[in-house]
Amino acid sequence: MASPLDDKTRSIIKACVPALEAHGLAITTEMYRRLLANPDIRDLFNISHQKDGEQPKALALAVLAYARNIDNLGAMAGAVERIAEKHVGLNILPEHYPYVADALLGAIAHVLGDAATPDIMDAWGKAYWFLAEILIGREEQIYVAHAAAPGGWVGWRPFRVSRRTVESETVTSFELAPVDGKPVMRHVPGQYLSFRLDVPGYGSERRNYSISSAPGSNAYRISVRRIDNGVVSDWLHDSVQEGTVLQVSAPAGDFTLGNPAPAPIVFLSAGSGLTPFISMLGALDAAAATGVRYIHTTRTPATEAFGPYIRDLAAKGMLRADLFYSRATPQAAQDATGVTTHAGRMTPAWLTHEIDRSASYYICGPDSFMRDAIATLKAGGVPESQIRFEFFGSAADAALVG
Incomplete structure (x- = not known):
């Protein structure tokens, strides 16, 4: 159990909020520069998120939120759980935390210069390790649960691609079976798998992909959208074939369907944001659920993944679906x-007209899509407790961070 922060430390952290608002991104950018220069820690990070600046921006927002809530850390509980789940997926261990501490404190001293007084550095050292101890404790609980679960494991486990399926012009699914032939841990619908990949010409890469299959004990499926100039997505689409072996960690993530599932349910997605919902729909179908609403935006009919599956579920009366084609111009029609x-x-006007204030809303897609949908739902009277959303990549939009 982490020892509570003393009043002096919390007061200093709160006083640093203006400095973080002005220099937070410079601090986290410098922090990652230091981390990525260290071969003992570099391979734990998604390098693509460093190149596009998303990871430093996301961390800057998280550090600012931590400072703003230092007197009410209960408000950070959801963020802490998301971070712990992500760390477990990437197999972050207690011995990695000192590297981050050195890089963060060094970056604060470097960016703030003379303003980084001994009292400020001492306060941030205490604040960092206070949060680190909470995360380490929660991560240990998750690791223990994974090890004890039927079919569970800790660390990287080899899986073989047993089938490739082209779902659309841009999305391909990969079914994954464990090389050892033993059972796998049943995931909770909405969770993701993390991968340690060795991409020729780029070296070690880490990625997370939502599980798009219904829970089972034999295999998983992921469905990956090809991203323009995407190092890993291009490699998966072009080079990973049936028989390829990939290193996978156990299912993780807290963006999950409740059990029993709340009713009614509305899924709102855009692009590849549909993947966790396909898993959720599989579980709901197995439970003979009805009355589900599925709303999805994609570019054209050619980029619409899992279209036949959604139409099958609609035909059997399980769900009602609305599909928006952002780059096509068909007239609105019902098949x-x-x-x-x-x-x-x-x-927003269409969504406002369709709001069911009694429903639970699950939202996944680009940050701008989620931001607009959440704002529309809140303005339409949907309680915040009935709105859940998932980040793909880094949480780099201030409107979506606690």
């Missing part, structure tokens, strides 16, 4: 299965 297609993007 024989009850799926309604729309021209253009989903608008």
Whole structure:
């Protein structure tokens, strides 16, 4: 159990909020520069998120949120759980934390210069290790649970690609079976797998991909969208074939479907944000659920992944679906299965008209899509407790961070 921070430390951290607002991104950028120069820690990070600046920006927002909530850390509980789950997926261990401490404190001293007084450095050292001890404790609980679960494991486990399926012009699914032939841990719908990949010409890469299959004990499926100039997505689409072996950690993540699932449920997604919802729909279908609403935005009919599956579920009366094609211009129409297609993007006005204030909303997609959807739902009277959303990549949008 982490010892509580003393009043002096909390007062100093709060007083640093203006400095973090002005220099937070410079501090986290410098911190990652130091970390990535260290071969003992560099391979734990997604290098793509460093190149596009998303990871330093996301961390800067998280550090600022920590400082702002230093007197009410209960407000950070959700963020702490997300971080712990992500760390477990990437197999972060207690011995990695001192590297981050040295890099963060060094970056604060470097960026703030003479303003980084001994009292400030001491306070941030205490604040860092206070949070680190909470994360280490929670991560240990998750590791123990994974080791004890039927089919569970800790660390990297080899899985073989047993099947490739082209889902759309941009999305391909990969079914993964463990090389040892033993059972796998049943995931909770909405969780993701983390991968340690060796990409020719780029070296070690880490990625997370949502599980798109219903829970089972034999295999998993991920569905990956090809990203323009995406190092890993290009490699998966172009080079990973049936028989390829990949290193995988146990399912992780807290963006999950409740058990029993809340009713009614509305899924709102854009692009590859649908993948966790396909897993959730599989679980709901197995439970003979009805009354689900599925709303998805994609570019064109050619980029629509899992279209036949959604139409099958609609035809059997499990769900009602609305599909928006942002780059196509068909007239709004309903097909024989009850799926309604729309021209253009989903608008706030349309979503407002469709709001069910009794429903639980699950949202996944680009940050801008999630931000607009959440704002529309809140303005329409949906309680915040009934709105859940998942980040793909780094949480780098201030409107979506606690």
